[in-house]
Amino acid sequence: MKKLIFALTGLTAFIVVHALAEEEEAPLAPLEAGSVSQEDGLANWAKIHEVFSHPRCANCHVDDSGIPMWSGPSYGKTRPHGMFISGGETRIGIEFVQCGTCHGRENSPTPHGPPGNEVWLLAPAEMQWFDKSSQEICEQIKDPERNGGRTILEVAEHVSHDPLVHWGWDPGPGREAAPYSAAETTDSILKWQAAGAPCPSAE
Amino acid sequence: MNETGNHMQLKVNGKEHEVEVEEDMPLLWVLRDELGITGPKYGCGITACGACTVHIDGMAIRSCSMPVGDVFGEVTTIEGLGTPDALHAVQAAWIEHQVAQCGYCQSGQIMAAAAFLEVNPDPDDEAIDRALSANLCRCGTYVRVREAVKTAAAKLRGV
Known part of the structure; x- marks a missing residue:
């Protein structure tokens, strides 16, 4: 258990450093409120939703079972990560097998090899949006209780600066990248915010 | 692990080793071919089978896919357990x-x-x-x- 605590302490230290690294980037400036129409705001949300619901993003925004998802040309329909994997409560698998046991610092260059990044972990369980509707995710992104304690501007900064988020656009061989780019998605979030962060009707 | 150019120092099973390898060589290759430590096995080469599992500072790692340049601590193999x-x-x-x-x-x-x-x-x-x-x-x-x-x-x- 001491090692578990040590590992968690290490993770916490990493996240702090990670957060500081994010802070080193130039801060984003919000657009003037009302400078974007409601219609354009909804159009921008649709682009944001395309990104957030894309497998490269949503497959790790899973519930408290901690089971990441797999999807893509090699897997057919989206299904749970093979090998009976769970990220557990720690979201990095310390209780079972750590994500870092297989997921290294870089994408494997070999087809079907594991993707990688400087850090590899599931989003917190409260940020689960896998399988949720556009309207549900939209409301969630505005709720600090369910978006990692962020303002909308901080969500934009997260998308703009976070290396693991950026992995979604550089996922390694054999995986479809998320649509648009980090910069375009950040721009869409700022426009959506300026429009009053409108959400689509329930489907 | 310390490295200078392709000259690397690696601690395995309590013993310091010096190896001349590319930093992107998988740790498993270094263990088996450079150091003659053959307990870890080659199975799939893509972390999918676990035959190559070793510890780095106590954490299980698939050595077939970890570049030796990324080794962050002391390596323990089955020979050192x-x-x-x-x-x-x-x-x-x-x-x-x-x-x-x-x-x-x-x-x-x-x-x-x-x-x-x-x-x-x-x-x-x-x-x-x-x-x-x-x-x-x-x-x-x-x-x-x-x-x-x-x-x-x-x-x-x-x-």
């Missing part, structure tokens, strides 16, 4: 339950189990399965693996 005179509890349990059949995957299984029990000393069946399902055994020794892990856990807890 215990000794013939003082087996690690997991090794002893493996013998007690006669887990191995062909044996090829077993060093990886044992290393994964040893790392797992350090953080989860009293696991239930689901936790054992979650921890070790990524270590494949084509002989199908999984039932004995599970029992051996329980025996080792009890021994490590002093039960």
Whole structure:
């Protein structure tokens, strides 16, 4: 258990450093409120939703079972990560097998090899949006209780600066990248915010 | 690990080694071909089978896919886990339950189990399965693996 605590302490230290690294980037400036129409705001949300619901993003925004998802040309329909994997409560698998046991610092260059990044972990369980509707995710992104304690501007900064988020656009061989780019998605979030962060009707 | 150009220092099983290799060479290649440590096995080469599992500072790592330049601490292989005179509890349990059949995957299984029990000393069946399902055994020794892990856990807890 001491090692578990040590590992968690290490993770916490990493996240702090990670957060500081994010802070080193130039801060984003919000657009003037009302400078974007409601219609354009909804159009921008649709682009944001395309990104957030894309497998490269949503497959790790899973519930408290901690089971990441797999999807893509090699897997057919989206299904749970093979090998009976769970990220557990720690979201990095310390209780079972750590994500870092297989997921290294870089994408494997070999087809079907594991993707990688400087850090590899599931989003917190409260940020689960896998399988949720556009309207549900939209409301969630505005709720600090369910978006990692962020303002909308901080969500934009997260998308703009976070290396693991950026992995979604550089996922390694054999995986479809998320649509648009980090910069375009950040721009869409700022426009959506300026429009009053409108959400689509329930489907 | 310290490195200067392609000259690297690597601590394995308590012993310092100096190797002249490219930093993107997988750790498994360095262990087997450069240092002659052949306990870790090559299976799939893409972290999907677990035969190459070693520890780095106690954490289970698939050595087939970790570039040696990314090694962040001391490496322990099956050769360094215990000794013939003082087996690690997991090794002893493996013998007690006669887990191995062909044996090829077993060093990886044992290393994964040893790392797992350090953080989860009293696991239930689901936790054992979650921890070790990524270590494949084509002989199908999984039932004995599970029992051996329980025996080792009890021994490590002093039960």
